[in-house]
Amino acid sequence: MAVPALAQRRTAVEASSSASARAWRENLTGWAFAAPFVILFGVFMVLPIVSSFVLSFTSFGLRDLASPLGTTFVGLSNYIDLLSDRKFWSSLFNTFYFVVIGVPLTLALGLFIANALNRGVNKFKTVFRVGYYLPVITSIVAIAVVWRFLLNPDVGLINMLLGSVGISGPAWLADPVLAMPSIIAMAVWRNLGFAMVVFLAGMQAIPASLYEAASIDGAGRWQSFRFVTIPMLRPTILFMTVITTIGYLQLFEEPFVMTGGGPLDKTLSVTMYMYQQGFAFFHQGYASAVAYVLFLIVAVIAFLQFKFLRSDT
Amino acid sequence: MAHDESIPKTDRTTGGLFNIAGVLAAAALLFASCGTNSGGGGGSNAPAGSAAQAPAVSAAASVGGTLTVWAMGNEGVKLKDLADAFMKDNPGTTVNVTPVDWGQAVAKLQTAIAGHQTPDVSQMGTDMMGQFAETKALEAVPANFTAGNFFEGAWNTNVVNGTVYGVPWYVETRLLYYRKDIAEKAGITSPPATWDDLHTMAKAMQEKGGAKYGISLGTQNWQEYVPFLWSNGGQIVDDQGKFQLNSPQAVEALTAYKSYFTEGLSPKSVPEGFDITPAFVAGTHPMFFSGPWHLGLIKEAGGAGFEDKWAIAPIPKKVSATSFVGGSNLVVYKDSKNKDLAWKFVQYLTDPKTQVAWYKDVTDLPAVSSAWDDQTLKTDPNVAKFGDQLKDTKAQPAVSTWSELATALNSSLEKMTTGSLEPQAAADEMQKEAETIGTGAAK
Numbered sequence: 149m150a151v152p153a154l155a156q157r158r159t160a161v162e163a164s165s166s167a168s169a170r171a172w173r174e175n176l177t178g179w180a181f182a183a184p185f186v187i188l189f190g191v192f193m194v195l196p197i198v199s200s201f202v203l204s205f206t207s208f209g210l211r212d213l214a215s216p217l218g219t220t221f222v223g224l225s226n227y228i229d230l231l232s233d234r235k236f237w238s239s240l241f242n243t244f245y246f247v248v249i250g251v252p253l254t255l256a257l258g259l260f261i262a263n264a265l266n267r268g269v270n271k272f273k274t275v276f277r278v279g280y281y282l283p284v285i286t287s288i289v290a291i292a293v294v295w296r297f298l299l300n301p302d303v304g305l306i307n308m309l310l311g312s313v314g315i316s317g318p319a320w321l322a323d324p325v326l327a328m329p330s331i332i333a334m335a336v337w338r339n340l341g342f343a344m345v346v347f348l349a350g351m352q353a354i355p356a357s358l359y360e361a362a363s364i365d366g367a368g369r370w371q372s373f374r375f376v377t378i379p380m381l382r383p384t385i386l387f388m389t390v391i392t393t394i395g396y397l398q399l400f401e402e403p404f405v406m407t408g409g410g411p412l413d414k415t416l417s418v419t420m421y422m423y424q425q426g427f428a429f430f431h432q433g434y435a436s437a438v439a440y441v442l443f444l445i446v447a448v449i450a451f452l453q454f455k456f457l458r459s460d461t
Numbered sequence: 462m463a464h465d466e467s468i469p470k471t472d473r474t475t476g477g478l479f480n481i482a483g484v485l486a487a488a489a490l491l492f493a494s495c496g497t498n499s500g501g502g503g504g505s506n507a508p509a510g511s512a513a514q515a516p517a518v519s520a521a522a523s524v525g526g527t528l529t530v531w532a533m534g535n536e537g538v539k540l541k542d543l544a545d546a547f548m549k550d551n552p553g554t555t556v557n558v559t560p561v562d563w564g565q566a567v568a569k570l571q572t573a574i575a576g577h578q579t580p581d582v583s584q585m586g587t588d589m590m591g592q593f594a595e596t597k598a599l600e601a602v603p604a605n606f607t608a609g610n611f612f613e614g615a616w617n618t619n620v621v622n623g624t625v626y627g628v629p630w631y632v633e634t635r636l637l638y639y640r641k642d643i644a645e646k647a648g649i650t651s652p653p654a655t656w657d658d659l660h661t662m663a664k665a666m667q668e669k670g671g672a673k674y675g676i677s678l679g680t681q682n683w684q685e686y687v688p689f690l691w692s693n694g695g696q697i698v699d700d701q702g703k704f705q706l707n708s709p710q711a712v713e714a715l716t717a718y719k720s721y722f723t724e725g726l727s728p729k730s731v732p733e734g735f736d737i738t739p740a741f742v743a744g745t746h747p748m749f750f751s752g753p754w755h756l757g758l759i760k761e762a763g764g765a766g767f768e769d770k771w772a773i774a775p776i777p778k779k780v781s782a783t784s785f786v787g788g789s790n791l792v793v794y795k796d797s798k799n800k801d802l803a804w805k806f807v808q809y810l811t812d813p814k815t816q817v818a819w820y821k822d823v824t825d826l827p828a829v830s831s832a833w834d835d836q837t838l839k840t841d842p843n844v845a846k847f848g849d850q851l852k853d854t855k856a857q858p859a860v861s862t863w864s865e866l867a868t869a870l871n872s873s874l875e876k877m878t879t880g881s882l883e884p885q886a887a888a889d890e891m892q893k894e895a896e897t898i899g900t901g902a903a904k
Contacts, residue, residue, distance in 0.1 A: 210571075210595040211597065213575050301732055302732070319730040322730040324879075410875070412880070428864050428865075
């Protein structure tokens with residue numbers, strides 16, 4: 149009923165106005181519909197992005213809080229200071245440590261579980277799917293509390309299990325060597341559910357005929373995974389690699405709630421360092437420079453991943 | 462001074478006559494506090510290092526209007542009681558108390574300052590003063606408030622670059638909590654009076670008392686290190702504003718501090734979120750330094766029959782027995798539209814009677830020294846010990862870069878206590894880092 153009415157009105161409008169006025173009006177309607185998004189995006193994304201870029205060339209700090217326009221421009225000196233900032237470099241190292249170990253682990257486990265759920269496990273499929281995905285949607289604070297209990301050196305479940313086989317477990321999060329691996333373990337557990345769901349969706353889009361053809365050719369389970377699933381999933385894998393890398397490069401919540409960056413700054417990530425500079429020390433100019441350096445790193449890595457992983461297909 | 466009737470909370474049920482008395486009393490108080498220094502004009506009578514204060518505000522009894530007050534944590538919840546009493550005493554005034562979560566306090570205040578939407582009055586942690594004075598959003602304290610009325614360490618947290626920006630509201634200081642029964646088992650019957658006593662006691666408790674450790678010291682907590690520094694005659698910043706973190710006194714203090722870790726008397730590795738209270742009750746960690754909040758926590762965790770098994774003692778002496786003083790101050794903002802009333806409210810909160818009532822309500826320790834003469838604070842011997850310790854306390858320097866300095870101190874301390882960094886090297890690193898960070902005053 150509504151459709152013919154609209155159509156009638158449309159024809160009426162078309163008849164009564166010139167083509168250019170109509171185009172203008174349609175334009176306006178389009179913008180009106182888009183306005184809520186455009187305004188929100190402008191205010192909460194574009195404006196902060198631009199202003200933090202400007203800030204990164206200033207010494208904006210506490211003294212400028214009440215009158216922001218009075219801040220001093222310092223040119224590139226924030227970026228130059230960053231080059232000789234040991235804490236920044238060590239936070240960058242920690243972040244890369246997390247990414248280099250964490251991303252392949254998350255994707256491999258996600259892929260493995262997705263494949264198991266897709267081809268092998270038939271009973272309780274939904275239970276497993278929900279089980280693996282639950283951590284993704286659980287609040288990080290709740291997860292942190294539970295994991296801190298698990299990893300507690302004296303009363304934690306992990307060390308109690310180790311103790312029952314005669315191994316005296318370490319202080320996981322308080323040990324400078326083990327803290328980052330513990331964080332990685334938690335992050336992988338938390339995030340592999342998302343990878344699994346995306347991979348599973350990708351796998352279900354692979355035509356069954358390909359597997360049939362493969363099995364006629366005598367392919368076993370591993371071979372059909374290696375030569376059918378993996379090639380067919382390549383776009384999905386590329387997508388997940390890029391998304392996970394970008395996410396992991398911005399590592400923040402896990403160390404923030406688990407270790408506060410310690411012990412001895414071994415779990416201090418770039419984003420945490422930025423937060424510390426910007427909101428604990430209120431060197432917002434300097435923190436903005438850290439943010440832009442991280443942005444540049446993310447952009448370059450994403451670009452390289454697209455370039456190399458895509459050209460393989 | 463101040464034999465007035467303006468006791469908060471309790472007189473809520475009494476009639477209108479009390480209101481008039483209250484107003485008069487509040488007005489009398491304003492004059493009374495000026496009068497404590499032999500009738501002089503306030504600011505000029507400030508003790509050593511005399512910091513600048515704004516001229517005294519007029520004590521007009523008829524100040525009316527509305528105030529917005531931000532308070533944090535438990536204070537934010539309970540301050541309404543005092544605000545109600547203040548409104549009752551001052552008809553025509555409205556005091557709105559907004560509770561703010563401690564975790565968001567700094568960010569919220571910064572946002573408020575940036576947007577020129579500040580409260581009239583707010584609570585402010587003593588360690589936040591330097592940082593917020595830097596924003597130029599705080600009003601200088603008028604001469605009605607006299608340094609001599611407050612604990613010196615607490616007052617000094619308000620003095621930034623020679624100007625007084627806040628008034629101490631409540632304080633906390635650190636004492637030694639120890640297990641009496643374990644000490645006795647180890648053959649020690651009196652609390653440690655000196656550094657040597659403390660070390661001997663920790664060792665005895667571990668070896669003969671059956672405790673897992675001798676003492677629990679913070680591996681990366683400057684607040685636990687500075688009493689050692691100060692008690693050894695050292696300082697963080699000297700009178701000229703120069704850091705003294707690698708002075709011989711500092712190295713000696715760090716050496717003493719480190720010895721507890723190298724000898725296994727204090728745990729090197731502390732799990733994230735470790736809670737000392739159950740460990741103290743269980744007897745694995747028989748000594749630690751902490752503030753008054755642990756009195757209640759231990760009482761609760763220990764249960765019946767535990768009260769004789771522990772005690773508190775002042776900081777062990779070296780050159781002096783100086784502890785750390787923390788707590789909160791009250792500040793008034795430049796953007797406030799009703800500054801006279803704001804200061805009047807601050808005056809009310811720092812009146813000795815109000816301070817005692819506030820202690821009864823939330824057990825915050827009074828920052829006004831004369832409030833400690835009240836019987837309420839003398840009846841509990843443990844609380845009285847905090848009062849005695851408060852006479853010898855210091856606080857971190859009120860500089861804008863403090864949070865950064867604290868992070869640097871903690872980091873060097875952690876390398877020394879949990880790692881292999883030697884005291885001299887740790888002291889040098891602290892000094893070097895601190896000099897790089899600066900006090901924020903020179904720029």
